[in-house]
Amino acid sequence: MNAQAELAEHFDRTRAHLRAVAYRMLGSADEADDAVQETWLRAARADAGEVANVPGWLTTIVGRICLDMLRARGRRDEHLVESERFDQVSVHDGDPADEAVLADSVGLALLVVLDTLSPAERVAFVLHDLFSVPFGEIGQIVERSPATAKKLASRARQRVNGTPVLPxxxxxxxxxxxxxxxxxxxxxxxxxxxxxxxxxxxxxxxxxxxxxxxxxxxxxxxxxxxxxxxxxxxxxxxxxxxxxxxxxxxxxxxxxxxxxxxxxxxxxxxxxxxxxxxxxxxxxxxxxxxxxx
Structure with a gap:
């Protein structure tokens, strides 16, 4: 089996994991699928021959792609007036029922709260708290030190887990x-x-x-x-x-x-x-x- 075929086999085995990571980062099934597809395109262009941990490497790639997508999303939002915001979100490419099932399986409240985080906070929290990715690897994705990546996840965790004010x-x-x-x-x-x-x-x-x-x-x-x-x-x-x-x-x-x-x-x-x-x-x-x- 040549190197490209081996990589394709690794990717197929890891695809469900990559989609799960991307969905929690992006909150959209369509965008998660786009991120996974882009992960394969980037991986196929790279030299994976010396990569010791291919699933971890693929997770790093999808993490960087999702971070870029979150940042681009934020820049688009800055230029939307209110009417454009409502027009934009009314268009659904996928099946709303399928999207609802997927969102419910993750936790709708979690997805809502994750959307209030900064892109770097969301990536750090999702990768560490939901997928146990080490802070050293997360730091490479968000281009920060491991210590800073840990602080990002901690800050996100404090915002995600609230405290009730009623008796x-x-x-x-x-x-x-x-x-x-x-x-x-x-x-x-x-x-x-x-x-x-x-x-x-x-x-x-x-x-x-x-x-x-x-x-x-x-x-x-x-x-x-x-x-x-x-x-x-x-x-x-x-x-x-x-x-x-x-x-x-x-x-x-x-x-x-x-x-x-x-x-x-x-x-x-x-x-x-x-x-x-x-x-x-x-x-x-x-x-x-x-x-x-």
Missing amino acids: AADHARQRRLVAAFLAAARAGDLQALLAVLAPDVLHRSDLPGSAGERRGARSVAEGTLAGADGARLAGVLLVDGVPGIGVLREGRLFLVLRVTADGDRITGIEIVSEPARLAALGLALDEGVSPAA
Whole structure:
């Protein structure tokens, strides 16, 4: 077997791992596939004859590609006006249902929170905490020292794992309410939505095309079902320390639902989609949640 054939065999055996790494870094199945394809193209052009650990080498390549893609994504975002942002994320090349299954298998809340990290923080956290890549190798990918790579992962870890601000019983109750609300939205179950909404619940939104207020359980429930497509790519997470919902589009944080509750009913829902307002929110997983690779 010649060197190119051996490399192709290594790549085929490692492909699923590379896609898993790329998906957690990018949050988009289509972009992850692009990153894996580019990994093969770069590897095939390189001299792998002296590489002792081919899977590790391929992981390094895909890590660098994903870092470049994340940085390019950030530069594009800087030049998008609000209307362009919403037009851009409305285009789906892949199957939304397949994307939802893949995202759910990783942890939707994790993907939402990862999108709030800087590119270098995200790469360091994903590679070390989810795939146990040594900091020496991560440092080469992000072009920093191993010590700096360790600090990047630590800083990301602190942001990913949040601390609830409500008393334990209230926190657990609100988390159950939010999870029930999301499950009902996904199922298109009007009665289940009405069961968790207070009669005078207030719904506010800054979403272009639907900004404004809506009051009353039936009005809010019907409005929720009318826009429930996003529920497939939504997850429960902490919003400023309180259980809420984050929604992804094309692997990016799209909007957040801030939720208030009183007893066993939701009394308020605020949709936050404006980028500056999203950036000001503290989004995190519940304390003690350890996302698995």
